[in-house]
Amino acid sequence: MRIVAADTGGALLDEEYNPIGLIATAAVLVEKPYRTATVSRVRYADPFNYDMSGRQAIRDEAVLAVELAREVKPDVVHLDSTIGGIEIRKLDEPTIEALSITDRGKEVWKDLAKDLQPLARKFWEETGIEIIAIGKSSVPVRIAEIYSGLYTAKWAIEYARKNGEAVVGLPRYMEVKILPGEIAGASLDPREGGLFGKIPADTEGIEWELYPNPLVRRFMVLEVWRKD
Amino acid sequence: MRIVAADTGGALLDEEYNPIGLIATAAVLVEKPYRTATVSRVRYADPFNYDMSGRQAIRDEAVLAVELAREVKPDVVHLDSTIGGIEIRKLDEPTIEALSITDRGKEVWKDLAKDLQPLARKFWEETGIEIIAIGKSSVPVRIAEIYSGLYTAKWAIEYARKNGEAVVGLPRYMEVKILPGEIAGASLDPREGGLFGKIPADTEGIEWELYPNPLVRRFMVLEVWRKD
Amino acid sequence: MRIVAADTGGALLDEEYNPIGLIATAAVLVEKPYRTATVSRVRYADPFNYDMSGRQAIRDEAVLAVELAREVKPDVVHLDSTIGGIEIRKLDEPTIEALSITDRGKEVWKDLAKDLQPLARKFWEETGIEIIAIGKSSVPVRIAEIYSGLYTAKWAIEYARKNGEAVVGLPRYMEVKILPGEIAGASLDPREGGLFGKIPADTEGIEWELYPNPLVRRFMVLEVWRKD
Numbered sequence: 001m002r003i004v005a006a007d008t009g010g011a012l013l014d015e016e017y018n019p020i021g022l023i024a025t026a027a028v029l030v031e032k033p034y035r036t037a038t039v040s041r042v043r044y045a046d047p048f049n050y051d052m053s054g055r056q057a058i059r060d061e062a063v064l065a066v067e068l069a070r071e072v073k074p075d076v077v078h079l080d081s082t083i084g085g086i087e088i089r090k091l092d093e094p095t096i097e098a099l100s101i102t103d104r105g106k107e108v109w110k111d112l113a114k115d116l117q118p119l120a121r122k123f124w125e126e127t128g129i130e131i132i133a134i135g136k137s138s139v140p141v142r143i144a145e146i147y148s149g150l151y152t153a154k155w156a157i158e159y160a161r162k163n164g165e166a167v168v169g170l171p172r173y174m175e176v177k178i179l180p181g182e183i184a185g186a187s188l189d190p191r192e193g194g195l196f197g198k199i200p201a202d203t204e205g206i207e208w209e210l211y212p213n214p215l216v217r218r219f220m221v222l223e224v225w226r227k228d
Numbered sequence: 229m230r231i232v233a234a235d236t237g238g239a240l241l242d243e244e245y246n247p248i249g250l251i252a253t254a255a256v257l258v259e260k261p262y263r264t265a266t267v268s269r270v271r272y273a274d275p276f277n278y279d280m281s282g283r284q285a286i287r288d289e290a291v292l293a294v295e296l297a298r299e300v301k302p303d304v305v306h307l308d309s310t311i312g313g314i315e316i317r318k319l320d321e322p323t324i325e326a327l328s329i330t331d332r333g334k335e336v337w338k339d340l341a342k343d344l345q346p347l348a349r350k351f352w353e354e355t356g357i358e359i360i361a362i363g364k365s366s367v368p369v370r371i372a373e374i375y376s377g378l379y380t381a382k383w384a385i386e387y388a389r390k391n392g393e394a395v396v397g398l399p400r401y402m403e404v405k406i407l408p409g410e411i412a413g414a415s416l417d418p419r420e421g422g423l424f425g426k427i428p429a430d431t432e433g434i435e436w437e438l439y440p441n442p443l444v445r446r447f448m449v450l451e452v453w454r455k456d
Numbered sequence: 457m458r459i460v461a462a463d464t465g466g467a468l469l470d471e472e473y474n475p476i477g478l479i480a481t482a483a484v485l486v487e488k489p490y491r492t493a494t495v496s497r498v499r500y501a502d503p504f505n506y507d508m509s510g511r512q513a514i515r516d517e518a519v520l521a522v523e524l525a526r527e528v529k530p531d532v533v534h535l536d537s538t539i540g541g542i543e544i545r546k547l548d549e550p551t552i553e554a555l556s557i558t559d560r561g562k563e564v565w566k567d568l569a570k571d572l573q574p575l576a577r578k579f580w581e582e583t584g585i586e587i588i589a590i591g592k593s594s595v596p597v598r599i600a601e602i603y604s605g606l607y608t609a610k611w612a613i614e615y616a617r618k619n620g621e622a623v624v625g626l627p628r629y630m631e632v633k634i635l636p637g638e639i640a641g642a643s644l645d646p647r648e649g650g651l652f653g654k655i656p657a658d659t660e661g662i663e664w665e666l667y668p669n670p671l672v673r674r675f676m677v678l679e680v681w682r683k684d
Contacts, residue, residue, distance in 0.1 A: 001244065003442060016457065033439030139442045173647035188647045191401035191416045193440040193448055211489030212649040214459060214595045220649050229472065231670060261667030367670045419629035419644045421668040421676050 003030050004069045005078035005140035006061035009171035010152025012047035017215050019169060021050025023155050025060040026147035027068040028197075030140040036197050037143055041068050042151040055112060061144075062088070062116050062131065066123050074129065080144070082135030083109065088120035089131065139195065142187070145171045146197045150185045153178065154201045156224040161206075165225035173218045178208045188218075231258045232297045233306040233368035234289035237399035238380025240275035245443050247397060249278025251383050253288040254375035255296040256425075258368040264425050265371055269296050270379040283340060289372075290316070290344050290359065294351050302357065308372070310363030311337065316348035317359065367423070370415070373399045374425045378413045381406065382429045384452040389434075393453035401446045406436045416448075459486050460525045461534035461596035462517035465627035466608025468503035473671050475625060477506025479611050481516040482603035483524040484653075486596040492653050493599055497524050498607040511568060517600075518544070518572050518587065522579050530585065536600070538591030539565065544576035545587065595651070598643070601627045602653045606641045609634065610657045612680040617662075621681035629674045634664045644676075 006027040011019035022045055028037035043064050050056065058081055065077050079088070083099050091113040096106050120131045134141065149170040156166040157178070170176060173188040180203060186196040205227050213219045234255040239247035250273055256265035271292050278284065286309055293305050307316070311327050319341040324334050348359040362369065377398040384394040385406070398404060401416040408431060414424040433455050441447045462483040467475035478501055484493035499520050506512065514537055521533050535544070539555050547569040552562050576587045590597065605626040612622040613634070626632060629644040636659060642652040661683045669675045 001442060030442065033437065034442040035440060134443070137443065137445055139440045139445050142445060173649075175649070188649065189446075190418060190646060191446045193401075193403075193416065193438075193446075195440070209489065210649075212491060212595045212651070214457060214486065214490040215590070215593065217593055217595050217598055218645075218647045218649075229670060258670065261665065262670040263668060362671070365671065365673055367668045367673050370673055417674075418646060419674045421629075421631070421644065421666075421674075423668070 001032065001076075002072070002074040003076055003078055003140040004028065004065050004072065004074040005030065005080075005138060005144040006065035007080045007141050007144035007148055008045075008057040008061055009145050009148035010155070011169040013167045013169050013221065017169070017213050017221065021045065021047030021052065022057065023047050023168065024148045024151035025057065025064050026144050026151055027061070027064040028140060028144045028147050029068065029072045029074060030143050034139050035194055037147055039068065039072055040147045040197070040199065042147070044151070044155055055108065058112060059115060062119060065131070066119060069123070069127070069129060073127070077129060077131040078134045078138040078140050079131060080135055080138075080141045081133040083133045085132050085134045087130050087132055088116050089124050091117045139192070142192065143195055143197065146174050146185050146187060146195060147199070149174050149176060150183050150197050150199045153183045153185070153222055153224070154199060156222060157201060157203060157206050160224040160226055165223065167221060167223050169213055169216070170220045170222055175210060175220055176222060178203050178206060178224070229260065229304075230300070230302040231304055231306055231368040232256065232293050232300065232302040233258060233308075233366060233372040234293035235308045235369050235372035235376055236273075236285035236289055237373050237376035238383070239397040241395045241397050241449065245397070245441050245449065249273065249275030249280065250285065251275050251396065252376045252379035253285065253292050254372050254379055255289070255292040256368060256372045256375050257296065257300045257302060258371050262367050263422050265375055267296065267300055268375045268425070268427065270375075272379070272383060283336065286340060287343060290347060293359070294347060297351070297357060298355070301355070305357060305359040306362045306366040306368050307359060308363055308366075308369045309361040311361045313360050313362045315358050315360055316344050317352045319345045367420070370420065371423055371425065374402050374413050374415060374423060375427070377402050377404060378411050378425050378427045381411045381413070381450055381452070382427060384450060385429060385431060385434050388452040388454055393451065395449060395451050397441055397444070398448045398450055403438060403448060404450060406431050406434060406452070457488065457532075458528070458530040459532055459534055459596040460484065460521050460528065460530040461486065461536075461594060461600040462521035463536045463597050463600035463604055464501075464513035464517055465601050465604035466611070467625045469623045469625050469677065473625070473669050473677065477501065477503030477508065478513065479503050479624065480604045480607035481513065481520050482600050482607055483517070483520040484596060484600045484603050485524065485528045485530060486599050490595050491650050493603055495524065495528055496603045496653070496655065498603075500607070500611060511564065514568060515571060518575060521587070522575060525579070525585060526583070529583070533585060533587040534590045534594040534596050535587060536591055536594075536597045537589040539589045541588050541590045543586050543588055544572050545580050547573045595648070598648065599651055599653065602630050602641050602643060602651060603655070605630050605632060606639050606653050606655045609639045609641070609678055609680070610655060612678060613657060613659060613662050616680040616682055621679065623677060623679050625669055625672070626676045626678055631666060631676055632678060634659050634662060634680070
């Protein structure tokens, strides 16, 4: 099975480790044996000007996933939204009403569906590929989350080159290592069966430290700074 | 403390990783230091003809656990059902009504209790050993789950010998390794403190691969096939 | 950021692994990179005469944390109570009523606040340091929990010297090792990013064994006994 998934993660942090805004939406192609991505794409957000309600994230994820899916023609597209694995192209008002989610969630999805349902229907009509809202149960969605962390580290390196340093929060229980010419990352949850990723990056002249976010258990902070 | 426990797990999967039916009920004797089984028994189900409601599983588990307990005379028997550690022999209608579980759960237990309560009462009268519905909190139940995964791997090997290959889903966050003459397995959750198991098996002429189930995070898929 | 936190854990167990009473309240100073304590303090309870309702624990934690905080002057004090990160000095009746916790929880907190709110207000007026009820989300609270496990092991050694042996339950998914001259401990959850601790202890003439509590998955039992 060939699956495209997308997720958004990584946050710029202030000095007290509070999130200012999210950084990276990643889309990935995941193929058997489903432990890493064979292709990945990123779209960076502006963390200083970020809609933290979550709607920006899901829209960006859908658009980026469709972009990648047009190229690589997967069997299915997974989005990180836990509404029961439903096909996005079928999300009309009666279907949303019938979901077993909160009333607030229904309002959000009625709003989101205005853009996403036509996008998914058009994509399905052209390619026959379904986009499903499978959420946290999907391994490719988790791999996309790990890649959003890798691209967050890359963003932090570029930010530190310009501004001297950057402090970012990674997605849940994952680590990154900044190595010569690449950034490597992995899940810290062995129950996931060894999920990991890596991306090429210019890491010359950069120092870094990774440590637990003291205010949010199971989340790591990455600090990056220019040498000298 | 010497504890007998039983659990059912492992599923035959179709090509899209959907479960067709469960495969193995395992009963185990667990003794201090409570990390593996000192004795194990299996009863295989027919995954092509399986009642997925969960009632077949709990009945098979009770019967197999009592069978093993008659032999090894433990201090107590643990079943994987989370109804508060109650003794099964005491499960009459008023007691079930008083449980803090769903109405649906009460109906299921009233039905189950028809067989299980007399079985447990008879067993207690003859041996003085209680059968308790302790559920996921029990380490021996988790060890039984790991053994159901080991026996699932054994079933897959035998199935592959006849049919060329088998694709099975293991119980939650566990791995298996097919070694010369045996199958070894272990929990992937280090918080459990190192739970593991092994069973003898004819593994000659078999190849295998283990990888994350892309649709169900934290569950592994085992593929087994005949060499040539 | 320099954080003081406190937590209570470790239980004396009877022969069937049931808790008799809690053993140790630990307060810790945690500094960047937030993986262990740089200073720790303990207050032992009498497990044979322990109020298991949880109120004794939270009071002991607040008092011990304030004691340590007076010495080491942290930026903030974290307590293990999940009422939304609220400042304890602001806990008057209308504020407690407005918390999204159970009615039972509100009654407990109205009672607790009688002692703790004046303590926190006085401490804040004198030092400007806030005491917040942040709960399980705090890494320093988890490190305090690990230290309560280390001190529980120390208590067990002293108890075994007098009484021959001791059987104690450690806080959730952590291990300890009794080494020459010290007790080392660590989280068993790698998602936490490598939290650990150690304390000096006279470990001469002591033998020990660590194994999973068969009745409470993800909790370890420590047995300690006198050699000869």
